[in-house]
Amino acid sequence: xxxxxxxxxxxxxxxxxxxxxxxxxxxxxxxxxxxxxxxxxxxxxxxxxxxxxxxxxxxxxxxxxxxxxxxxxxxxxxxxxxxxxxxxxxxxxxxxxxxxxxxxxxxxxxxxxxxxxxxxxxxxxxxxxxxxxxxxxxxxxxxxxxxxxxxxxxxxxxxxxxxxxxxxxxxxxxxxxxxxxxxxxxxxxxxxxxxxxxxxxxxxxxxxxxxxxxxxxxxxxxxxxxxxxxxxxxxxxxxxxxxxxxxxxxxxxxxxxxxxxxxxxxxxxxxxxxxxxxxxxxxxxxxxxxxxxxxxxxxxxxxxxxxxxxxxxxxxxxxxxxxxxxxxxxxxxxxxxxxxxxxxxxxxxxxxxxxxxxxxxxxxxxxxxxxxxxxxxxxxxxxxxxxxxxxxxxxxxxxxxxxxxxxxxxxxxxxxxxxxxxxxxxxxxxxxxxxxxxxxxxxxxxxxxxxxxxxxxxxxxxxxxxxxxxxxxxxxxxxxxxxxxxxxxxxxx
Numbered sequence: 001x002x003x004x005x006x007x008x009x010x011x012x013x014x015x016x017x018x019x020x021x022x023x024x025x026x027x028x029x030x031x032x033x034x035x036x037x038x039x040x041x042x043x044x045x046x047x048x049x050x051x052x053x054x055x056x057x058x059x060x061x062x063x064x065x066x067x068x069x070x071x072x073x074x075x076x077x078x079x080x081x082x083x084x085x086x087x088x089x090x091x092x093x094x095x096x097x098x099x100x101x102x103x104x105x106x107x108x109x110x111x112x113x114x115x116x117x118x119x120x121x122x123x124x125x126x127x128x129x130x131x132x133x134x135x136x137x138x139x140x141x142x143x144x145x146x147x148x149x150x151x152x153x154x155x156x157x158x159x160x161x162x163x164x165x166x167x168x169x170x171x172x173x174x175x176x177x178x179x180x181x182x183x184x185x186x187x188x189x190x191x192x193x194x195x196x197x198x199x200x201x202x203x204x205x206x207x208x209x210x211x212x213x214x215x216x217x218x219x220x221x222x223x224x225x226x227x228x229x230x231x232x233x234x235x236x237x238x239x240x241x242x243x244x245x246x247x248x249x250x251x252x253x254x255x256x257x258x259x260x261x262x263x264x265x266x267x268x269x270x271x272x273x274x275x276x277x278x279x280x281x282x283x284x285x286x287x288x289x290x291x292x293x294x295x296x297x298x299x300x301x302x303x304x305x306x307x308x309x310x311x312x313x314x315x316x317x318x319x320x321x322x323x324x325x326x327x328x329x330x331x332x333x334x335x336x337x338x339x340x341x342x343x344x345x346x347x348x349x350x351x352x353x354x355x356x357x358x359x360x361x362x363x364x365x366x367x368x369x370x371x372x373x374x375x376x377x378x379x380x381x382x383x384x385x386x387x388x389x390x391x392x393x394x395x396x397x398x399x400x401x402x403x404x405x406x407x408x409x410x411x412x413x414x415x416x417x418x419x420x421x422x423x424x425x426x427x428x429x430x431x432x433x434x435x436x437x438x439x440x441x442x443x444x445x446x447x448x449x450x451x452x453x454x455x456x457x458x459x460x461x462x463x464x465x466x467x468x469x470x471x472x473x474x475x476x477x478x479x480x481x482x483x484x485x486x487x488x489x490x491x492x493x
């Protein structure tokens with residue numbers, strides 16, 4: 001039987017961040033996830049922060065400030081995972097958000113001032129709004145790599161099927177698909193299972209808590225550029241007939257996305273309506289400025305539907321929403337400790353993790369490591385210039401790769417640098433030609449990169465690689481995907 005200090009259930013952003021924090025404090029740490037890392041609701045491959053701010057509607061100054069602080073920190077310690085892009089209107093002109101009241105305008109001004117301070121000087125908060133484009137799935141993998149570097153064990157495709165609470169520990173039974181069971185004894189248990197939290201609590205842990213996870217379905221849409229010339233390096237804001245705005249952002253060459261957006265709980269009917277509503281808004285707002293850019297359903301190439309776990313807490317309601325994840329400690333009569341995390345905010349993951357381990361301090365005696373908060377994430381070390389606020393360090397790193405690997409195409413080096421950061425050199429190793437990178441699966445995905453992802457980043461299936469560790473699935477044909485899947489089954493399963 002494996003014995004550990006702390007077991008974290010759930011491989012979303014909260015789970016991997018808590019595992020990293022726990023391992024850094026010297027606790028033997030195990031993280032289990034029933035699916036692939038980055039497959040949960042908190043891990044779209046790319047999304048925006050700083051636009052749909054619930055902190056604005058709640059007028060929560062503290063949480064807004066915390067979110068902006070974390071975006072600034074991500075910009076410094078993982079610059080390949082975040083871009084600060086100007087927001088423009090349908091005609092490509094700089095756009096300045098206007099709130100419906102003085103307080104909302106103040107919050108928006110605070111957001112724009114903070115984000116613009118991280119951008120190149122040309123992006124001024126006085127003339128336009130700024131949005132942060134981040135890569136949550138890559139951030140989750142970076143935090144998992146960080147946790148592993150401090151000794152945490154990461155078990156994907158493992159499901160908790162039974163649990164017994166004792167006076168000093170939990171006895172857990174895990175199962176990987178149809179394989180044999182794995183028995184775990186853990187002193188502390190942290191539930192970060194997201195939308196699965198209620199089922200986990202009621203059916204497996206047999207625990208009742210005052211708080212619940214509120215399940216919400218969200219869909220993200222990806223579509224080909226219908227012919228617009230703006231928004232290639234900026235965020236396009238479209239105002240619909242209602243007050244609801246759409247933010248359109250580039251995710252790959254010639255491919256845009258919008259969402260994630262709330263959709264129907266029981267099927268795709270409402271998602272189709274959302275897509276059609278967006279098409280109507282685009283054609284009403286953009287086509288008058290760009291007649292050639294008529295958007296049609298045929299332009300849509302992929303949609304990602306996921307379940308997001310919000311907070312259903314008796315202390316909040318629709319009028320007074322909670323704007324930060326909630327920590328719920330369960331330790332009745334001194335029994336084995338359970339900590340539940342309800343809700344998620346991709347930008348606040350580090351603070352959520354630190355608070356979780358601070359709450360558990362009376363049971364662990366492990367204090368915070370003050371230096372950990374300023375640690376560069378795996379892939380974020382670009383040398384002395386990695387803390388440059390305008391992101392030029394990535395351009396410099398790409399130039400260095402071109403010098404070190406002169407016979408490998410620049411577009412491939414650029415993609416690797418922007419996706420993996422400085423880990424690109426680990427992927428390439430001493431290979432000095434395209435031929436040395438092994439089998440080519442299409443769209444500059446080579447065996448060298450695939451082998452890295454399977455051995456170092458827990459990838460098992462083609463979708464793990466094409467939609468969570470890269471966005472190459474937007475370009476792959478079914479035949480190319482099948483070829484990749486057959487390679488994985490033959491060499492890595």
